Amino acid sequence: xxxxxxxxxxxxxxxxxxxxxxxxxATEGEISPExxxxxxxxxxxxxxxxxxxxxxxxxxxxxxxxxxRQEKPTGFMGLVNGYITLCEKGGLVTKFFGTWDExxxxxxxxxxxxxxxxxxxxxxxxxxxxICFVLSYFIGSVNFGVxxxxxxxxxxxxxxxxxxAGMTNVMRVHGKKAAIITFVGDAGKAALAALIGLMVAxxxxxxxxxxxxxxGHAFPCFFKFKGGKGVSSLAGGMLILEPVxxxxxxxxxxxxxxxxxxxxxxxxxxxxLLPVFVDSAWKISPIHNMGNPDSxxxxxxxxxxxxxxxxLHRANIKRLLNREERKTDLIRDLFKKKKxxxx
Numbered sequence: 001x002x003x004x005x006x007x008x009x010x011x012x013x014x015x016x017x018x019x020x021x022x023x024x025x026a027t028e029g030e031i032s033p034e035x036x037x038x039x040x041x042x043x044x045x046x047x048x049x050x051x052x053x054x055x056x057x058x059x060x061x062x063x064x065x066x067x068x069r070q071e072k073p074t075g076f077m078g079l080v081n082g083y084i085t086l087c088e089k090g091g092l093v094t095k096f097f098g099t100w101d102e103x104x105x106x107x108x109x110x111x112x113x114x115x116x117x118x119x120x121x122x123x124x125x126x127x128x129x130x131i132c133f134v135l136s137y138f139i140g141s142v143n144f145g146v147x148x149x150x151x152x153x154x155x156x157x158x159x160x161x162x163x164x165a166g167m168t169n170v171m172r173v174h175g176k177k178a179a180i181i182t183f184v185g186d187a188g189k190a191a192l193a194a195l196i197g198l199m200v201a202x203x204x205x206x207x208x209x210x211x212x213x214x215x216g217h218a219f220p221c222f223f224k225f226k227g228g229k230g231v232s233s234l235a236g237g238m239l240i241l242e243p244v245x246x247x248x249x250x251x252x253x254x255x256x257x258x259x260x261x262x263x264x265x266x267x268x269x270x271x272x273l274l275p276v277f278v279d280s281a282w283k284i285s286p287i288h289n290m291g292n293p294d295s296x297x298x299x300x301x302x303x304x305x306x307x308x309x310x311x312l313h314r315a316n317i318k319r320l321l322n323r324e325e326r327k328t329d330l331i332r333d334l335f336k337k338k339k340x341x342x343x
Contacts, residue, residue, distance in 0.1 A: 089118035090125065091202040097124040120201075128201040129297075133212035136193035140216025143227045144185030145170050148178050158226060166228035168263045168328060186217065186228065187236025194237040203241070204297035210237035211301050218312055229312040231267045234305055238274070245277035261327035264316035271309030275302040 072081060090098055099119040104112055145165030149157035153174050158165050160173045167186070171179035190213045197209030213233055220227040238246035249270045256266035279299060310317070319325040 085116065087198045087202050087206070089116060089202065090120050091128075091198065091200050091205060093124045093128045093201040093205075094118050094120055097121040125201055125205075129205055129208050132193075132197045132200055132205050132209040136197065136209040136212035137216040138221070139189050139193045140213035140233065141220035141222045141227075142185075142189055143217060143220045143223055144182045144189070145228055146220075146223045148182050148185070149174055152178055152181075162326075163226075164228055165223070165226070167232050168330060171330065172328065183232045186232035187239075189213065190217070190233035190235075190237035191240045194240040198240070204301075206241050207298050207301035210234075210241065211304055213237060214305065214308065218308075229267070230309060231271075234271070234274075234309065242278055242281050245274075245281045249274060249277055257328075257330050258332075261329050262320065262325055263328050263330050264313050264325060265320060268310055268313050268317060271306050271313075274306050274309075275299065278302040 072078060086092070086095065089095070089100060094100070098121040101117050101119070102114050103117050104114060143165050145157050145167070149155050149165075149170065155174075157170050157173050161169045162172075163169075167179050167183045170182045190210060193209045193213035194206045198206035210233075214230040214237075216227075217230050217233045218227050219225040235246060235250060238249070252273070253266040253270040256269055257263050260266070279302070282298065316325060
C-alpha cells in the first residue's frame, strides 16, 4: 500500500511540475533586456502607448554599431563570464538550437549599450527539461542515508528512529561520521543534477533538474520509494543555482536549530522563505539581468520546493504543534570533538 502511494505521489509531482513549467514557458513571450537596463527598440506591456510615442519622438532609431560594446573579461574571469552567460541564456540547447541575438539597451548611466538576448528553442527546450528531470530523478534515487547505513553499519537507517533516510536520523542512529558522509553525498548529487541542468538548458532547467533530484531523494526507485525529506539535497542544489540566497538560508537554518534544537522547524522555515530569497536574488543580482528567459520556471520550481518541503515535514509540523517533536542539538553534535580518555 505504501509503495502504491509513493508511486502515485511521484507521478502527481511529475505531472504538476511539468504542467506548471510548460505553462510558464508558453506565456514567456518575446524576450527583451531586463533588470537595470531598459530596451530602446522593444515594447513594454507596463508602459502606455503615450509614453512609447513620446520616447520614439525623443530618440530616433539607433544603429547597433553606434551603441557601446562592453569589453568581455579574459583568462579565468573570461571562463567564469562565459559559464554565467551560457547559464543565463538558455544553456547549450539554446546556444545550438535557439537564438542568441543582440539588442540596444539604455544603462543606468544614460548611455546606450549592446546586450545579448536569447530565445529558447520551441521544441528543444521542453525536451531538454524532460530529459534532465528524468535523469536527475535517478541521480536523486541514490539515497546516501541508506547506502551509508548499509555499507558502513550493515543496517538500514530507515528501521530506526524516525524511519527517515536523512542526515539527522543517520546522526542519531549511526553517529557523526556517517551523518557527514550522508550530507556530503545527498548535497553533492543534487549539486551535480543542478549543474547538468544549468549547462544543458540554463537556469530554468537547473531548477527543474533539482526538482527531479529532490523527488528521487524522497521517493527513490532503488530503495522501495522510501527516502529522505530533501533538506540536504535542496541545500546542495541551491548552492549551485543561487549561492548567495542558499548561504543566507543555511545560516538562518543553523541559527534556528542552534536556538530551538528543532531541525524540522529550521528546515520548514528556511524552505518557506526560499521563494522570497530566490525572487529577491533575481531582482538584485546583476547576473540575472538582461534577456534571461528562465524566470517563470525558476519561480514555479522555487514554490514547488517550499510546498514539497512542508508536505514532507507534515508529521513533524504536527508534532511541533503538539509539543511532541524530538529535540536534536545537531550543530553542537556536528562540531564537538570526541573526548579523549586520560591515562
